[in-house]
Amino acid sequence: MHNATRVPTTNTIDIYTFLYIFGMSSRVYSSTASRSITTFTHCRSCRSSSKLAYSRRHLATPASPSISPVRRIGRGFFRYFVAPVVSLSIGYAAGLYIMSAAAVAEAPVVDKVVYDPQIDAAIDVLPLVVSLRSDPRFTESRPHAAAPDHLKKQMLTAEVLTGPGRLAVPPIVWTDSEAREMVSIVHLGRNLCGHPGIIHGGLLATLLDEGLCHCAFLALPSNIGVTANLNLNYRSPAFAERLYVMRANVTKVDGRKAWVKGHFETIPEDGKEPTTVVEGEILVVEPKWAKSLPKVVDATA
Structure with a gap:
């Protein structure tokens, strides 16, 4: 799931440039026409300046004053200001509309995350998973x-890190409310690495923080808490495109405080012990304003 910002294409920019020039064309035309008319009037005035001045003096009367200067000012205002501004505004608005329409048309369609069914199938046949699903203590x-x-x-x-190459399937969690114990199966994809092929240590810290907190919720009165302290020890690199097991259990409870220990380990193989990747201990505290926090999931379900 990617968000991409599309840059307008060359064709879109060319259209916008054309419209901008079109908006300025009225001003160019007005200026050219004005210079031509001014030159023509000036040439005529050289030949008949005395007749033109005589006619204006005698045509202008108190009842009918000369309006030539007023018309000249009105035509100049429209020609040099109104027409260019209106044309330029129309061209600018049209260019923005075309650019925005092109950007919307070229924007990628963000599909809903589709989880990988092959990974789910591989999880279903794990001996650990078969054992957990047959144990009535675990939910x-x-x-x-x-x-x-x-x-x-x-x-x-649950959103940003999900998808192909990341958390390709939602982690599956098994909880025992009586024993305050949790087991989870997590798949880590190739796009979650700090070094090529090796999962980022910060991601492991994030997942372990969430998993240990989820386990601590089993022991807190309102099943809600926040991390007060988290200590981690990295034991072995975690390689990408593999399944891992996260285990956690509550070690101590004191009112609104719960201490939990847990670790990430590789999937157990026949005749071999799993390898611990990272282990940690967390202190989770239920805040006094816990009732005002939105409950994302039911930890006891």
Whole structure:
């Protein structure tokens, strides 16, 4: 899902330039015509200046004063000011309209994020997933997918980081409310790297922060809290285009405070122990104004 700003094409700029010149053409024409008329009048005045002056003096009477200067001023005002301004305004407005219409026509269409069904299929056959789904203690959910649309658009991991090459599928979460334990399966794409092929450490911190907080919600009275402290230790690089397991459990609760430990690890393989990628501990505090915060998802569901 990309937002792109399109630059007007050369054809659009050429149209705008033409309209701008068209708007100025009235002024050019007026100036040229005015110089021609002035030159012609000046030449005639050289030959018959005495007759022209005599006629004006005798035609102008108290009842019918000469209006030639007034007409000349009116024609000049219209020719040099009104006509150029009106033409230029029309050309400028038309150019802006064409440019905006072209930009809208060329703007990319942003489609709704489509999750990769092949990754979901690979998750479904994992022995860990089969075991969790058969365990009645755990409740399965997808918090990112369950978030309301009007809130999802403002969320980093549920909107901005989703899509092909990033979080190609919403993380699946299993929670045990009684034991205050959480297990999650996450797929990390190739466009989430800090170095080529290696997932950015800041992204791992973000996902671990969200996962440990989600686990802490199980122990807080209102199931809402904010991060007060987060400590991380990176143990091994996380490679892109792979599935990872996030595990977390609440270690201590004191009123509106909850401490949680957790880590990211690789998918267990037959006969091999999973490799820990990053581990951390978090302190989550339920704020006094927790009731005023919008509840994105139900952590206990």
